[in-house]
Amino acid sequence: GKVEFCLGTEEMHLPTPPDLSQEHFRVSSSVEKSKLPSSQLGLVISSYYKTIDVLQASNQRSLKVQALHELGSLLIFAEKKRAAFKCWCQALDDIFRKSDALHTWKEFGPSFTNTSDNCSPSGFKDYSEEFLSKVGIWGCLQGAVISAKIAQFIKTLNVKKRINCCILSALLFQGLLRTTLPHPKAERCYAQYEIIQLLPGIELFSDRYRADICSVVASLYYIIRELHFAKQNLIVLPLLALYQYFVSGICQDIVRSIEARLLKVEVLIDLGFFSEAFYEMSQVLHGKNMPSTVPAGCKAPGKIKVILPI
Structure with a gap:
């Protein structure tokens, strides 16, 4: 039979999400949503600015950071890079509670000098605990992520500024790795460490507006690649362990998990950790510590016995 919609019927927006089990789907907008028209993009951006002002007045710093982060991403989509940069810098200032945090973060408290490879910048320190x-x-x-x-x-x-941001x-x-004692502090200890x-x-990732797993994974992978290209290989090792935990333990993405292990092999070879690189390659070849290819709740197929005729 035909599927027809009631033309001219407007959808009423309720303060709570609709109960889809009671939905009759008589209106086309209930089954199809069009993207935001470019003519309304300015209205959304201005609404964000007003929301940020309200959050600032009510001292809701955490929500303000979220709003600034989202607004920056929206401004990048609108091809307004300067405004996006301003929003993201303001978000970092609110996170650190320090003006111009993007350029002054190295002023935080005393830090211990970290052992690094010979390609790391001189005087490089680990500020993660601070x-x-x-x-x-x-x-x-x-x-x-910001x-x-x-x-x-x-x-x-500007390559130098980009690497500093990375x-x-x-x-x-x-x-995130300094919250519990079991995680090692020395970066070289992550050569074979599994989280x-x-x-x-x-x-x-219980609240995707505060921490979206897709955005976190994409940002972390970008940082890993950039620092690897810049020969900052030692600092990459903990990030690879964290990335492997996200894509394997949380996302259950076998493709990205294999990509991460192959990238780790490259990093370990560049560092001269050949035995660790061989171990990682053997993990890939034998399929160890990989996400399950069987969906949750499904029973893995058993081995099929083939009886040959006598």
Whole structure:
């Protein structure tokens, strides 16, 4: 039979989401949503600015950071890079509670000098513990993604500034590994380290507006690639362990899991860790520590016995 919609019927927007089990789908808008017209993009952007002002007045700093982050992404979509950069810088300032945090983050407290490969910049220090104590878990996660986006979308021409943004993002990501004692501190210890549980009792991605798994994974992968190309290989090792945990343990993405292990092999070879690189390659070849290819709730097929005729 035919499927027809009632023309001229307008959809009424309720304060709560509709119950789809009671939906009759008589209106075309109930089954199809068109993208936001470019003519209304300015209205959405102005609404974000007004919302940020309200959050600022009510001292809702965490929500303000989220709004600034989203607004920056929206402005990038609208091809307004300068305005996006301003929003993201303001978000970092609110996270660190410090003006011009993008350029002054190295001024945070005393830090211990970290052992690094000979390609690391002189005087390179690990600020991850200071970052964690200063901005907390959510601040580290949001700041890491925002810094990565600044490096990817804003600092496209200046290599030095882009790498500095990547290092800031990497140290913020490493702050997630400073929350519990089992995770090692030395970066070279991550050559064969597998993260089983990142933050016991905390669901990082329970609220996608605060931490979207797709955005986090994409930003983390970008940082890993950029730092690897810049020969900052030692700082990449903890990030690879974190990325492997996200794509394998949470996303259950076998393709990205294999890509991560192959990239780790490249990094280990560049560092001269040949035995560790061989171990990683053997993990890939034997399919160990990989996400299950069988969907959750399904029974894995058993081995089929073939009886040959006598």
